[in-house]
Amino acid sequence: MRHRKKFNHLGRKTAHRKAMLANMAASLILHKRISTTTAKAKALKMYVEPLITKSKLDTTHSRRIVFSYLKQKEAVTELFREVSPKIASRNGGYTRILKTGNRLGDNAEMCLIELVDFNETYISEKKTEAKKSTRRRRSSKAATKVEGTEAVETKVEESTETKAEEPKKATDDTSKKENE
Numbered sequence: 734m735r736h737r738k739k740f741n742h743l744g745r746k747t748a749h750r751k752a753m754l755a756n757m758a759a760s761l762i763l764h765k766r767i768s769t770t771t772a773k774a775k776a777l778k779m780y781v782e783p784l785i786t787k788s789k790l791d792t793t794h795s796r797r798i799v800f801s802y803l804k805q806k807e808a809v810t811e812l813f814r815e816v817s818p819k820i821a822s823r824n825g826g827y828t829r830i831l832k833t834g835n836r837l838g839d840n841a842e843m844c845l846i847e848l849v850d851f852n853e854t855y856i857s858e859k860k861t862e863a864k865k866s867t868r869r870r871r872s873s874k875a876a877t878k879v880e881g882t883e884a885v886e887t888k889v890e891e892s893t894e895t896k897a898e899e900p901k902k903a904t905d906d907t908s909k910k911e912n913e
Contacts, residue, residue: 741776754780759808761828762816766847774830774846785827788817819850 743750753773758781760767769777784802787795791813800809820827829852831845850856 740779741772743772743776755802755804758784759803759805761846761848762803762808762812765851766845768833768843768845770836771830771832771842771844774844777846778828778830782825782827785812785816785820786825788812789821791817816848816851820848823850 743753745753754777757767757769757773757777761777761781780802784799787799796809796813799812800806803809803812827849829847829849831847833843833845835841836843
């Protein structure tokens with residue numbers, strides 16, 4: 734029975750699963766984004782996020798613990814040199830899963846898993862959103878009033894005069910017909 738066993742076994746034996754997750758975590762750290770199935774991505778997220786948290790403290794002990802999980806020296810140095818300074822202020826949620834659809838061969842649900850602080854498109858959108866949010870917008874009526882208050886007032890007066898004149902003409906025409 735599998736009572737209280739939280740992680741996904743992914744249909745593999747323990748050694749195979751640990752080796753696969755170690756390789757995927759190293760690839761994610763080195764390439765900043767990988768494409769995989771959704772089940773593997775969720776398992777990888779649970780595997781790699783504690784390692785990224787451990788990388789915030791750059792000590793020999795934390796490096797050895799991370800190396801025991803990743804088993805690749807290049808991935809460990811990349812994690813401690815480039816990834817950990819970028820995520821130092823973040824309290825969690827270092828990875829993002831973006832679903833991409835189903836795979837053609839077996840219809841497996843595919844996704845991209847990426848490190849959050851290394852996607853330039855999202856970072857640039859956040860910067861532009863921040864700039865937009867500080868700017869206040871006025872309604873179109875207020876903007877035209879500010880540009881030329883006299884022009885707006887004259888347009889309003891002209892439009893009311895033309896509307897008022899049209900019914901008068903109609904009444905004048907009817908009164909002339911009545912007089913004749």
